[in-house]
Amino acid sequence: MRHHFLPPILALALLVAWLSPAPVDVQAVPGRSDFGVNTHIASRYPVQAGFDGAVDLVAGTSAGWVREDFHWYWLEPEQGRFDWAIYDRAIARLAGSGVNIIGVLNTAPAWATPFPDDAPGRPSYYAPDPAAFARFASAVVTRYRDRVRFWQVWNEPENVRYWQPQPDPAAYAALLRAAYPAIKSADPNAVVLSAGVVPTNIGFIRAIADNGAWGSFDILAVHPYVDPFSPENGQIGAGDVSAVKTLVDNLGRKPIWATEFGWSTGPADRDPRGVDEETQANFLVRASTLLRAAGVEKVIWYNLKDTEPRNLYGLLRRAGGPADLSQPKPSLAAFRTLNQQLAGAAPVGLIDLGARQVVVDFEQFGTWRRGDQPNGSFSADGSQRYTGNIAGRLDYIFPGGGNDFVVFTPRPAIPLPGSPGQLGIWVYGDGSGHALKVWLRDAEGETLQFRLGFVGSAGWSFLSTTINGQVEPYNRISGGGNLRLDFPATLVAIVLDDEPDSRSGSGSIWLDDLTAISGPEAYGVRFVRGGDTIDALWSPGGAFVNLPTAAPVGTVIDRWGNASQIDAGNGAFGLSLGPSPIFLIHRAVQAFAPQPAPAPAPAQPAPQPSAGPCRSFPETGFAVCGRLLEYWERNGGLPVFGFPIGPEEDMLIEGKTVRAQWFERNRLELHPQNAPPYDVLLGRLGAERLEASGRNWFDFPKGDPRASLYFPQTGQAIAPEFRQYWSSHGLNLDGRPGYTLEESLALFGLPLSPPLMEVNPTDGKTYLTQHFERARFEYHPENRGTPYVVLLGLLGRETTGKR
Missing domain, CATH: 2.60.40.1180 (Golgi alpha-mannosidase II)
Structure with a gap:
């Protein structure tokens, strides 16, 4: 969004x-924050005396979200026999505290796997029967649908610990395809998350789509662990998460949530040393904000309390058993402050x-020599450039089957000015997600490799990384030394590396303005x-x-x-x-x-309308053409968007020049770098008009969580007068008749207010009104018996002042 x-x-x-x-206010209401914690209260606090204190503690942090395991082996130890007692009490307490709950459906009983005699009564991580899992999911969702709307299908299936005998993306895709309709049937308002996958296993995520399950979840979950590295050196947002975003752009956009991440304050499976408690608290805040900046919508820390001698990721120490909450680490206070200060913030x-200095602008292209790998070419080209007239065009051919890469070395090597802390480059991507790296040689003759980031979709983006930290031994290309860059240093190569190694294919990207960031x-x-x-x-x-x-x-x-x-x-x-x-x-x-904005481009001819057929509207004197016309006609036309009230033209939106056109009720924006249908996006005018009127939607009274079409993200439910209209309109994203919850959300956005009696800006009369992110719904009782009892506000006219 x-x-x-x-x-x-x-x-x-x-x-x-x-x-x-x-x-x-330090008493910020739970549920408003985009941050949360893995609590595991139902599964780790088996008596109410234990989890009451844990629920109160979490609520006191103003957390927005908790993640709870719904263990299948525990809830249905024998086929058809359920034991709900502990979960009923724990979920009632959590829901009553105001936090949003993500329920993880996982951990099969042995009877539901191919090995029914394996450890009866104990958890099994063998792949379960999809039909049996779907029946289990339906039963759980049916029971808790009034308290839990977000359901996650399994945990880390790319990890052999949780999917035995070995990870199998085809089998997990089959589980998703079986579970998704069962969950939606039990609760049409349910939102389904894929299992959290550590994004270094991006090939597993791609395989989910290859096996036909991309449409079988609503939100893509990742577990962006980067320990033992810091959030910055591990590139927690700009690294693997960026690669996942590029993949999502290609496969079909979905929100990305981080449902686990963290650092241990002692030996852990990922880090034999761990970090001290102060460092853990610092990393929690730094990583959480970096993930939000990278576009991750919800960020859930792992976990609440340590329960074993290793993997000490908790906000509280292990001493005293699960119910002892008396020994918080500094990270608990850091988590509370994070929630309180960023509640409701975007x-x-x-x-x-830092101070930026362009090291290479590619105008004087110079000499670049390809390495031993015959996988591409690097040449001067002006068809795409960020500044000036020339950029470097990198063409690649990766045959696949192994680690393919191509290396280009400048002759002579290019000195870096001073001792910069970061290095970056502008990249015009091709949506491949391949890794762009540099080799830097330091004063000791040691050549080290740094990953700048992953190649994104078409359009210019800035990839950068810190270069003043220690690198892994495998990132030493040659020489010996301390695995740190000792200045002065030179750039000795630019590298494009296939990601993942099994990928094959060819493409072209452009590079411009290699930049050192000092200070x-x-x-x-x-x-x-x-x-x-x-x-x-x-x-x-x-x-x-x-x-x-x-x-x-x-x-x-x-x-x-x-x-x-x-x-x-x-x-x-x-x-x-x-x-x-x-x-x-x-x-x-x-x-x-x-x-920084690019240098002014040479004067260009006046912009022309989009290629394709046009339709003129004498009512306003403007025409709609090409892709915008197709989008306008396919997604509601006049009742939804209204007449055009201006030409298609370049507009400055969010600091960028975007091709767009104003309509009576909204603004349509062209984003050709995105795959259809996301190459046309709607303005968020409902929220903008509220803000322009001086009203903050966070201050509105909240709706009843038990209501139909309730959205915990904003605490509002769609008014009964508007439900039918909202559900019967949407953006046609899947090509099938009718509209899903996601398609209606894509058109109108989330409700931001309760139903209100308001004076209409157009005719001065009072109507029942409800504000949404991208629309304003108005109830016109004088139109009963016609299709126009619900009308959309003329937000485009109000924003532009055009009549």
């Missing part, structure tokens, strides 16, 4: 004094805190909520930064939740950052743009 944000109204600074924004992107290593992620900007800021090694602002005063909240006031000077806050993140609440100096 894309978010459009209105820039701050800077003129207000001339009229009134800016006040220091207040931090979010991510904008990364903040650029102390510092990071920032920007969020917005209402009129406030909330910046999460830190520096692993310590740094002083100046952050531009339009406010004379801001509020700083440390990792423990302590607040203090900070004064700005000369339009900026001077901040001493360390490894422990802070939250700075202020009002930004301008609409946020995480990357």
